[in-house]
Amino acid sequence: MNVAPSPALNFPPELLLAAQGIRVAFFDVDGVLTDGGLYLSAEGEMLKRFHILDGLGLKLLQEGGITPVVITGRDSKPLRARLAALGVTNVHYGTEDKAPAARKTLAALGLDWAQAAAIGDDWPDLPVLRRCGFAAAPANAHAEVRAAAAYVTTAAGGHGAAREFCDLLLVACGRYSQLLERYA
Numbered sequence: 001m002n003v004a005p006s007p008a009l010n011f012p013p014e015l016l017l018a019a020q021g022i023r024v025a026f027f028d029v030d031g032v033l034t035d036g037g038l039y040l041s042a043e044g045e046m047l048k049r050f051h052i053l054d055g056l057g058l059k060l061l062q063e064g065g066i067t068p069v070v071i072t073g074r075d076s077k078p079l080r081a082r083l084a085a086l087g088v089t090n091v092h093y094g095t096e097d098k099a100p101a102a103r104k105t106l107a108a109l110g111l112d113w114a115q116a117a118a119i120g121d122d123w124p125d126l127p128v129l130r131r132c133g134f135a136a137a138p139a140n141a142h143a144e145v146r147a148a149a150a151y152v153t154t155a156a157g158g159h160g161a162a163r164e165f166c167d168l169l170l171v172a173c174g175r176y177s178q179l180l181e182r183y184a
Helices: 013-018 052-063 077-086 098-109 123-131 143-148 161-172 176-181
Strands: 024-027 067-071 090-092 116-119 134-137
Touching: 013 161, 024 098, 024 161, 052 067, 052 077, 052 161, 067 098, 090 098, 098 116, 098 123, 116 123, 116 161, 123 134, 123 143, 134 143, 134 161, 161 176
Parallel strands: 024 067, 024 116, 067 090, 116 134
Antiparallel strands: none
16 A cells, blocks of 8 residues: 655655655754743742654654654653653753764764754754754744745644644655555
8 A cells, every 4th residue: 555645744845855865853852842931840840841742753763764853942750751752862961062962973973064954942942953954843932043044834833833844754755655554
């Protein structure tokens, strides 16, 4: 059975061409994988809300041969637990200067910036977004970040934006339909 992408995934051909050679995808956390809100318990423990669609997107990227890498300015037990559950092992916690971490990851993987994509929502993400071969931003990202992105998702951060980004990359590399067949 050959399953084609849904007509709803009608990404412009020029975007798919731009994202065709991507081998690694960098993700911010707060505002991309979460809604950007900081939820604090009565004891002061930080809680985070993750969208299930985004989680499957990260797993599908791995199955599709694209390495997801998380670079985040924060560190928390909920974040570590979520990324471990998703099998994401390339993670830089507590990293405010994100470009050196991305550069180090690319060197370790034997890749260059042209083979990298990134999705971010705020100014600290700009140095990585501007260097990558393909940059994206959630719909609710800061205006400067949206301006730097080749693609702005229709979904907001923490509400499926990461999944939309993953779907675009999987369609571009020709793996989306093959992965979708498992669910046909």
